[in-house]
Amino acid sequence: MxxxxxxxxxxxxxxxxxxxxxxxxxxxxxxxxxxxxxxxxxxxxxxxxxxxxxxxxxxxxxxxxxxxxxxxxxxxxxxxxxxxxxxxxxxxxxxxxxxxxxxxxxxxxxxxxxxxxxxxxxxxxxxxxxxxxxxxxxxxxxxxxxxxxxxxxxxxxxxxxxxxxxxxxxxxxxxxxxxxxxxxxxxEMSVDLRCLIEPAAVVCHALERAKNSGATLNFRTRVVVQGCGPIGLLMIAVLRTYGINNIIAIDGNEGRLAMAQSLGADELINYRDYAGIDEMAAKVESLTKGLGAHFGFQVTGVPIAFSNLFKCIRRGGGICEVGHFVDGGECAINPHKDICRKEITVTGSWVYNSFEYPNAYHFLQRAERIGLPVAxxxxxxxxxxxxxxxxxxxxxxxxxxxxxxxx
Missing domain, CATH: 3.90.180.10 (Medium-chain alcohol dehydrogenases, catalytic domain)
Known part of the structure; x- marks a missing residue:
């Protein structure tokens, strides 16, 4: 020794x-x-x-x-x-x-x-x-x-x-x-970056959950991230680092949407600019060749946001629920229109496993190397x-x- x-x-x-x-x-x-x-x-x-x-x-x-x-x-x-x-x-x-x-x-x-x-x-x-x-x-x-x-x-x-x-x-x-x-x-990491490892593990786990659900996530996939708090913003960064080139960020805060853009979002949607979910979903469709996104990550922790996200996903797509770490209540979905008819895959993501920590800090280091200002x-x-x-x-x-x- x-x-x-x-x-x-x-x-x-x-x-x-x-x-x-x-x-x-x-x-x-x-x-x-x-x-x-x-x-x-x-x-x-x-x-x-x-x-x-x-x-x-x-x-x-x-x-x-x-x-x-x-x-x-x-x-x-x-x-x-x-x-x-x-x-x-x-x-x-x-x-x-x-x-x-x-x-x-x-x-x-x-x-x-x-x-x-x-x-x-x-x-x-x-x-x-x-x-x-x-x-x-x-x-x-x-x-x-x-x-x-x-x-x-x-x-x-x-x-x-x-x-x-x-x-x-x-x-x-x-x-x-x-x-x-x-x-x-x-x-080898700064104290600021080290403070982001734990939340980075959350989004790395969510990405793995999405991949394991059968979702096709590659350079041409169009992905919606709903909610641009710290986890949502890291979700955008991990998707960009992973190689997703078409990311739509949805939030009601212009400052957070600007940060979403700096971390890799290609399109920004402020839901406050739309009369309702149908109008906002139409905007998502206009950005996705009229079909809706291939996949969506729900990161708000707001039940109604979860039910709204189904309207933004194309047939054959998928959703990963990341935001509900406490019981925020219930919401209504239409099993026929939202899931069955579209054949949407819905998966949940809960915390992470300890062995995912190395994946998380390597993601943060890689994100910095490609110019994403995660800190x-x-x-x-x-x-x-x-x-x-x-x-x-x-x-x-x-x-x-x-x-x-x-x-």
């Missing part, structure tokens, strides 16, 4: 402390076991809907299979906003944040490599999100490629608070990465002390991606 100078010095220091320890000194104190002598750290706790409070917590020693991370930044996700508004999962009190990244400051003695075989060392920049599912999950047992559908899927930032560990989400100064977690070393999705940055303001800005849909920086 190779050790760098910092690791050697730490080992020597620990040995000398043990040698010089008196006979009654049997327990290591926090400043002797945590790098830098840190005994505590701050985290933003969601105590109740719309109530975030910065709390100082003790920082415990990590176990042999854990990793201690000094958090650098974390994006505010739509799921975080749903938790902030109404705590729909009943998690409060909870430290949110799953679109984050940070620097490794301590590695448990049993941890050697990340999830793709890269060595994990102090100073590495990492991302993590999903903890592996339990052995009792029947879905994962019989179809490991569908482990994202396990009822016990656990994600950092959506974990219940624990008496012995409050650092379970990225909206804190530290994160303790547990055993059996997915971990990826991404030293421009980050329009607002706030320090941890102003996290409530960050959430309110996101709630008002000002800008696109809001990031909380942990300093």
């Amino acid at each position: 190779d050790f760098d100078n910092e690791q050697v010095n730490q080992i020597v220091s620990n040995v000398l402390r043990k040698v010089n320890r008196g006979p009654s000194d049997t327990n290591e104190s926090p400043d002797e076991t945590i790098p830098g002598g840190q005994k505590s750290g701050r985290a933003a706790v969601l105590k109740a809907p719309r109530q975030l409070e910065i709390v100082e917590f003790p920082l415990r020693q990590i176990g042999p299979d854990e990793i201690l991370v000094k958090v650098e930044a974390c994006g505010v996700c739509g799921t975080d906003i749903h938790c902030y508004k109404s705590d729909p999962f009943g998690l409060a009190p909870v430290v949110l944040g799953h679109e984050g990244t940070g620097e490794v400051i301590e590695v448990g003695r049993n941890v050697q490599m990340d999830s793709v075989g890269k060595p994990v060392r102090v100073g590495d920049k990492i991302v993590t999100s999903i903890l592996e599912t339990s052995d009792s999950c029947m879905i994962a047992k019989y179809n490991p490629l569908k482990s994202n559908l396990c009822d016990d899927l656990r994600v950092y930032g959506l974990l219940p608070d624990e008496p012995q560990n409050h650092f379970n989400g990225y909206f804190g100064e530290y994160l303790i990465i547990r055993p059996e977690s997915s971990v990826f070393v991404v030293n 421009s999705l980050i329009t607002h940055k706030f320090p941890l002390d102003r996290i409530q303001e960050a959430f309110e800005v996101n709630l008002r849909q000002e800008g696109v991606k809001v990031v909380v920086e942990i300093t």
Whole structure:
């Protein structure tokens, strides 16, 4: 095993402390076991809907299979906003944040490599999100490629608070990465790009779901992306990176439509400019040789938008529903006109699998290389002390991606 100078010095220091320890000194104190002598750290706790409070917590020693991370930044996700508004999962009190990244400051003695075989060392920049599912999950047992559908899927930032560990989400100064977690070393990426890896995994998974549904997605395919929030914009970017040359973006915000164009959309439709869905669908048909789009990605999280999208898809086409990560209600469709007569394929996309993270960060790197300004999705940055303001800005849909920086 190779050790760098910092690791050697730490080992020597620990040995000398043990040698010089008196006979009654049997327990290591926090400043002797945590790098830098840190005994505590701050985290933003969601105590109740719309109530975030910065709390100082003790920082415990990590176990042999854990990793201690000094958090650098974390994006505010739509799921975080749903938790902030109404705590729909009943998690409060909870430290949110799953679109984050940070620097490794301590590695448990049993941890050697990340999830793709890269060595994990102090100073590495990492991302993590999903903890592996339990052995009792029947879905994962019989179809490991569908482990994202396990009822016990656990994600950092959506974990219940624990008496012995409050650092379970990225909206804190530290994160303790547990055993059996997915971990990826991404030293070559900027902190902004690292904050986009988790949402990028969502759109990469959606693209794979669309391909697996039998959809024809190639250079000549005409695709509609409905909704230009952060996920919709990344959906456009991943489609352009994949090689789709005919992308129609639909949204009601001109600023977001302009960003959609910079990320690869060829045609822009502001639904507010049309009297109703029939008129807007006619516009889509005019851009697709009178037939409608081959495929559509629904990324709004608005039920009526899902039912409207069927009107924009040609016979034999398909739809991937990406936007409904919480129950937004029901909508009406016409099974004959919308599905059967058109023989449309409808597929859902739910989160992602841990093994899709490498695909996500390679997509972001490739997108930058071909000139797509994916990092421009980050329009607002706030320090941890102003996290409530960050959430309110996101709630008002000002800008696109809001990031909380942990300093």
